[in-house]
Amino acid sequence: MLFHTWTFVLFFLVFYPVYVAVKGSRLKLPWLLAASYVFYASWNPLYLILVLWSTSVDFLAVVGMAKTRWKRPWLVFSIVNNLGLLGFFKYGQFATDNLNALLASLNVPYEVPAPGFLFPVGISFYVFRSMSYTIDYYRGNVQREPSFLRYATFVSLFPQLLMGPIDRAGSLLPQLRTTPRISRQDVADGLSLFVVGLFKKVALADYLAVYVDQVYAVPGESEAPALLLATFAFAWQIYFDFSGYTDMARGIARLMGIHLTLNFNNPYLATGLGDFWRRWHISLSTWFRDYVYIPLGGSRRGTFNTYRNLCLVMVISGLWHGAAWTFVLWGAVHALGYSLTRSLERAKFYEQRVPKPAKQLLTFSIVCFAWIFFRAESVSDAWLVVTRICQFGLADPAFPLWALVLILSVWLYQFAYESRFRRLLSMAPVRIGLVVCMVFYLAVAGSSGTQQFIYLQF
């Protein structure tokens, strides 16, 4: 069940009136949890076993930490369990494929059997969410949640279950402890967020996907212009797709009186890779900062260790996104880019003399280059794209001008948003006009197909 489907509308029409009626009673959490599990089970009922397992282990781990003197073993237990789940379901096939490739190269006549399990959607997100609770408790940053029902609801809350944001226990659990107040502004904000998210997903992301999929399916048949434009289009497709989902998730949560964290903040206006990661998938980058980068030492142990830690986090982040070498390479490119822009930012000339648009262009270029590896079907395909782009072959890319108009309009809006022209954008007729245009466009010209969300595969 995806947010931009009629089935979800039906689900929400049943869920919401009951939720509003019971939100001040003891039935709130059971209803929320039941709805979340129904939402998740609509993908595959077997997935519930995994989310229940992860939830139960981490809940018990914190109980164990609270009631015994052995905090560290319980923490290790939680981390091993969560990473084990991820490792098995997400990386099992990847590990098996690589092991078999290695065995074949060594002429060993044996093949490790493929796991053959379905990949449970959302596992990367709820495992990280659940794990953050045990780590935060271990560090003393959060109180123990005594109610399993409330904790399970925190882990499985359906707006954020499949693709985040990866909200922390410290921000979401307190909201679940109180009766949510749903003001008219909450409803208005929820609708605003949802409409923007829906437009990003249906009108923009799904549209760009058609061109990108065509080109990246057989990159050897395209020349530089098409490959460049497809990469550019993919950069926007994945932004619209993921941020659109998040907007819809936040909008739905807001209708329920629940605030989820902002996950995207105009990332293509970033002036460096550090800035990019403070704007892109914010909940994930802060997760890695707090639970990987800082424990590794962060920036406190000298320049070499700082860059080492940054690079490690980037590569691990790449691996989090997918079980394939292309994602590892994507992380590595970000590691290099991050190191480069961080070094440049420490140079006085770059910091003070290079105009902001130039920094933004450099950052966007590095990010787009990295997206090649993210999108390509294989490492060889990625190299093919890179080499063909560098060959500067000329051919009509057949890129739809209308797509370019839409992308540039959005980009222009974002530039204006972070400039002195923002007050124009915040005028009521402009805001109302944009909402009317978006809804009208969706009704009249929206894509008739329903594409999956890209980040659902992670």
Added chain:
Amino acid sequence: MQKPAIPQEDATNAEPSEFPFGSNDVRLSPREWLVAGIVLLALSWLVPVFWERIEPLRAGADYRIPYPLGNDYWTYQRYCGEACGEEKTLVLGDSVIWGHYVRNDETLSHYLNELIGEARFANVAVDGIHPAALSGLVARYGRAISDRDVILHANLLWMSSERHDLQVTKEFAFNHPALVPQLFPRIPCYKVSLEERIGIVVGRELPLLRWADHLRIAYYDGTDLPMWTIEHPCANPAGAITLELPSPDPSPEATAEPWTARGIPPYNPPWVPLETSFQWGQFQRTIETLRRRGNRVFVVVGPFNEHMLTGESLEIYQKRKQEAAAWLRENRIPHAVPPALPSRLYADASHPLAEGYRMLAGQLLEEESFVRFLETQ
């Protein structure tokens, strides 16, 4: 003392700092949402109405829904409104009435007009429509058809097999799926997802979405705008809207010749009994809908190309014809069951050629029940 209302600026600033609203200013207050809602409702109603003013339909004599617009139910609805506005007798049915193998001036309605010497009959048939879809078409898009005389064609071809009758369980793509019942009764071979069914139901209830479908079919090659721009990357999407609808003239078939010349062999269809036939049940619903709206309905059964039928199936077909006629008699629905046309005047199992339509028109105008129907108001 009354609390002052929170102005928009303060409302947005009331957001907890750890939860900023978003990365854009597309944020409306409740009152602004009300304004947006009213504007959208107004546009939903006004845009299709305005469109009818600026896009000429040119539904003159011998008009029929152009073949490329067969799935454009918004245009069909519009055409019905125009045809009914001119007090015409509507001739309703599938591709037999539409004239699948002939030009628009060689159809049954054309020859009826020619023989009576006035433009009384209007062709409101849709090519490829079967009774289940026709029932949906009349119910949802034919609301303008009320208090009129309707000549409704019954093509028993749709009961000639379980597949035609939509009773097979194996999925296959049939015509006009958006018009058939989406939820109940279940059609075993119609296996689209719940998602698609809900989308179809919503799409046919909202005027704006119906109009959007019209744009898609009439100007964007039947695809949605994104796909159209992929296929026409440098074209201006607005430029594709020429406000010129296709002509009703050409038929989809390049040649019109007798079935025997086309090498179609005789066949032995496994006729479905009328009492268990899904399509016949839907045909009955169409009559019920038309009558409920104050229409006077005259049913023409066939004429099927009996020359194509072999052995036992011909006997069964005769029986089906009689059963159909018996039901029409029982329900006091005026009707005619014209005899089969000469073999050379059929293009296939049910479609006459031009000369066949002329002969059929002549037969009907000699049929007492038909003449009485036309003369009675």
